Amino acid sequence: MNSAARNQPPDLRDLLAFYAEAGAYDALVEEPVNRFEENKRPAVEAAPHPHPAKNGERETPTAMPPSSRPSRGERKGEGPAPISRPKAAVPDGAQAALARELAANSSTLDELREHMARFEGCNLKFTAKNTVFADGNPDAAVMLVGEAPGRDEDVEGLPFVGRSGQLLDRMLAAIGLDRNSVYIANVIPWRPPGNRTPTPHETEICRPFIERQIELADPKLLITLGGPSAKLLLNTVDGILRLRGNWRSHVTASGVSIPTMPTLHPAYLLRNPAHKKLAWRDFLEVKARLKQLG
Ligand code: URA
Secondary structure, three states, rough: OHHHHHHOOOOOOHHOOOOHHOHHHHHHHOOOOHHHHHHHHHHHOOOOOOOOOOOOOOOOOOOOOOOOOHHHHHHHHOOOOOOOOOOOOOOOOOHHHHHHHHHHHHOOHHHHHHHHHHHHOOOOOHHOOOOOEEEEOOOOOEEEEEEOOOOOHHHOOOOOOHHHHHHHHHHHHHHOOOOOOOOEEOOOOOOHHHHHOOOOOOOOOOOOHHHHHHHHOOOEEEEEEOOHHHHHHHHHOOOHHHHHOOOOOEOOOOOOEEEEEEOOHHHHHOHHHHHHHHHHHHHHHHHHHHHHHH
């Protein structure tokens, strides 16, 4: 870029396209905020946060004071007060411990859904529109677990409703299944901004929720979709191309071992259609195993 071009203000259309690409669709507040004026705010706005940050914990920058910022739950009508200890947005050990406690204290899927909708210990929730809990039949013999919601899933609040979901539906139909005969969830229930890969810390925060969801749904067979889901639920560092196609076990907190088929993620298959035949073989394995189970 020459210096004349560098000195040009950015084209607004380019800037908006850049934001859209990065996943920033919504303004957090109606009015623009002049960040240069922030240091000049009256003292009352600079009053201490009701839940001060602990030990290097950072707070999410918010345009509204935290006390007046509606919780996601309030905005979505997902339930009453948010659960957070402390009210901080950056994951830390305390948030992970709280997630474990809430998951363990959920004795039904409905309770778990409610706890997750009110939990505010994961950064991802602050940029997501919805908590994407599950779709399908919780009593189904087969449960599928993907990675994290994308844009369509975030908008609709349901897993696998976008392009990869449509491919997934066709894959299920090929072995005689549909959303009434499977239960579908994700490792991460909140869309990462711009569909970025969730950080290991965010994944650890969400781990107790998906593990408890599997335990409560108690499927006969589990299918993991893509590497992150397989690695987390099978407790391995092996890559998906090595793992796929071989039955493994997911062991729940109460020690129940669930036969698990790791397979390729539909989004990967959309990018690499030549590998659909591998996923097809994996789904045939599932079909055969289901037949054995009767
Ligand atoms: N990819 C996923 O892993 N999950 C979804 O729900 C959608 C796309």
